[in-house]
Amino acid sequence: MTTTPLSAGPTRKARIRRSRGGLWIGLALAALAAVAVWFFFLRGGGDVDPYRTEAVRRGEITRSVSASGTLEALVTVEVGSQISGQVTQVMVDYNDRVRRGQVMAVLDxxxxxxxxxxxxxxxxxxxxxxxxxxxxxxxxxxxxxxxxxxxxxxxxxxxxxxxxxxxxxxxxxxxxxxxxxxxxxxxxxxxxxxxxxxTSITAPIDGIVIDRQIEPGQTVASGLNVAVLFTLAQDLSRVQALVRVDEADIGQVRVGQPVRFTVDAFSEDNFTGEVTQIRVLPTAESNVVAYTVVVEADNPGERLLPGMTANAEIILEQKRNVLRVPNAALRFTPADVEAEQQAQAGGGSPFGGAAAGGQGQRRPGGTPGRGNMVATIMEELDLDAAQRARVQPILDRAQQTARASARAQGGGGQGGGQRRRGANPAMAAAFNAAFDEIKPLLRPDQQVKLETLRGRFAGGGGRGTVWVLRDGEPVQVSVRTGATDGSYTEILGGELKEGDQVITGGGPRRVDARAQQQGARMAGGGGLGGGR
The missing domain is CATH 1.10.287 (Helix Hairpins)
Incomplete structure (x- = not known):
């Protein structure tokens, strides 16, 4: 006969109470995790982050090249001594104005x-x-x-x-x-x-003394190199700025173009000048090749002094009273549309998975793709059989033109391959022309997709897409773009009109599908790690 100790009963009850306490703690942690997942992943953001818009207005578009350089006098003369001797008199000082022939110093x-x-x-x-x-x-x-x-x-x-x-x-x-x-x-x-x-050092020009290198009693030794005693600036009512322009921008600079510049000494004032010379001698610094551009400018009140640093903008093109939109509007895409485009593009390649990976993708019906840009475009447009028969020859011609241009320019390879410096202009032109020819053959919903593809395959061809807020919903609008100044872009044509509210940001936030699935698993109890 087995006897049970008196203490066995209370011990079992204590274990049960501890087990129930652990269960309640686990349930509380699961509820907290579910709230956190909902807050960070599952809740909508439309009310929290509304669309940011800006009205389409007319204004000025100024395209310019930025450069910096140093201010100098138009004519600077170094006055030296052709003979040796001891300086007995110095008759001028810094900033003194002198006339031609005036004695500035005397040697013994x-x-x-x-x-x-x-x-x-x-x-x-x-x-x-x-x-x-x-x-x-x-x-x-x-x-x-x-x-x-x-x-x-x-x-x-x-x-x-x-x-x-x-x-x-x-x-x-x-x-x-x-x-x-x-x-x-x-x-x-x-x-x-x-x-x-x-022995009498005289001024060769009318000007101002900007430097003096001698004192009375000093001995001047003249040899192969003439000793410089004074430096004269002929006239400070006009100055010149020697600015360095990068080799990538020098091709757009022309003599006669207007220039705006500022100096640190008068940061609130803007000065204007004009390009008078483009020097062909290159200068290289840290493997960066630049060219010197001479800019002449008026110097009212002679406030600009030699040696000041000029932060210049060379005006390449200036348009007034043109329809313009902020550049942020051309970059904006609603979160859901962006997610769909990236999914269709096969992980972010601008030419889709087929063009990026070189492997043929499958169409919705299961037919393998051709593994090139034409197949990607036709697949994303969701063409029927009749449309395919008419669209494919047009796209084939455009792709052949793009490939030939890439080979001619040293690009080689796939016609849609990326070059070292931006998009291929010939490729952009070829696909823009092809898209214009295809557009009448498409349904309205396919035309919207076509304009989206235009920005990916023919970017730089003067085409773009903006989203206009109408009745609280974003509506895609295709536009033709012109000059840009980095902040605004000129609108040359399209369905956009003055007063439209283009979207520059905001809107419902994009929900990451993988994070959402992970959050759902956590909310379903997976986050407890299988605990009791």
């Missing part, structure tokens, strides 16, 4: 004055030599005349006459030599006088 002229005096003495000596040579000519002439008289009377021989004639010619040559010595010494005098004049 003692050595140069001595050279001038030596040249003057040498000239006097040479002139004395000329007088001596002329006296010798007179003497030789008299001797020749006597010998000639005697020779005519046959008193002297021919040799005596020849000797006298040679002496006369020699005396005359000595006179010419003495005169040449005089001219040589006079030239040396002029050179020494010029050197003496260079």
């Amino acid at each position: 002229p003692q050595n140069q004055r001595s050279s001038v005096e030596q040249s003057q003495a040498a000239i006097a000596s040479a002139r004395a030599g000329v007088a001596q040579a002329e006296a010798q000519v007179a003497l030789a002439q008299a001797e020749y005349d006597r010998q000639k008289f005697l020779f005519d009377r046959q008193i002297v021989a021919q040799a005596s006459l020849d000797t006298a004639q040679a002496s006369l010619r020699t005396a005359r040559a000595n006179v010419q030599s003495a005169n040449a010595q005089v001219r040589q010494q006079e030239a040396q005098l002029r050179a020494n006088q010029a050197t003496l004049g260079r």
Whole structure:
């Protein structure tokens, strides 16, 4: 016979109570998880995040190229010294205005004055030599005349006459030599006088002193490189900005285009100028090639100073009173439409899964796709048999044109392949033309899909799609786009009109299907981990 201890009953009851307490805790955690899943994944967001809209208005579209550079005077002259010497006087200072020929500094002229005096003495000596040579000519002439008289009377021989004639010619040559010595010494005098004049440093132009490199008592040593003593700016009522433009943008810049720029010193003021020169010499920095563009501008009040940094915008194109929409409207797609497009595109490739992966997808009926852009477009348009027969030749021609263009430009491969720098303009043009030809063959719902495909396959062809809020619901509208300034885009045509409220953001939030399924599993008890 087995006896049960008295303490066995209370112990079993305690275990039951603990088990029930754990069950209640688990139920509470499950309820909390369900509330969290509903809050983060399952609840709608339409009331929380309404559509953000902006009315279509007319305004200005300005397309520009941004660049930066340094301000300089139109003419800057470095004034140096061609001779060496000690500075005895400095007569100008920074910011002083000088006139052409004005003395700005003086070097010690003692050595140069001595050279001038030596040249003057040498000239006097040479002139004395000329007088001596002329006296010798007179003497030789008299001797020749006597010998000639005697020779005519046959008193002297021919040799005596020849000797006298040679002496006369020699005396005359000595006179010419003495005169040449005089001219040589006079030239040396002029050179020494010029050197003496260079001891006075004068202004070569009218301008303002923007730099000074010397002080009284300083010794200037002139060699192969002329020592720079002053820097003059000719006129600060006009300045020039040397801006660097990237090689990707330099092809759009032309001489005569207007320029707007600011400087940090006057951040609230806008200055205007004009492109006057595009220098063909490239500059490379950190493997970035740029070209220098010279911009001239007025400088009212001479507030702009040399060396200031100019943040410039070169105006490439400016249109006024054009219909425009914010760029955010062209980028906006409702969450449900975006999810559907990504699902159809096979994971985000702009050409669908077939074009991206190279594997043929299956159509809804189970027929394998052709594995290219044509198959993707025809599949997403949901064409019937009659439409396929008419649409496929049009798309085939467009794809062949796109492939040929890609090979010609070094792209190779699939006609829809992506290039290194943006979309292929020839591909965009080919598919835009094909879509225009196809559109009349489609039903209204298919035309809406076609315009969506146009943005994916023919982006950059001047086409776009915006969503207009009408009766509280987004409506897709196709437009033709023009110039853009980065914030707004010109509307050249389409069904959009002034006053329409285009959607720029907001709307019901997209629900991730995988997160929703996971949340449902958690709400159904899977989140308890199989606990008791």
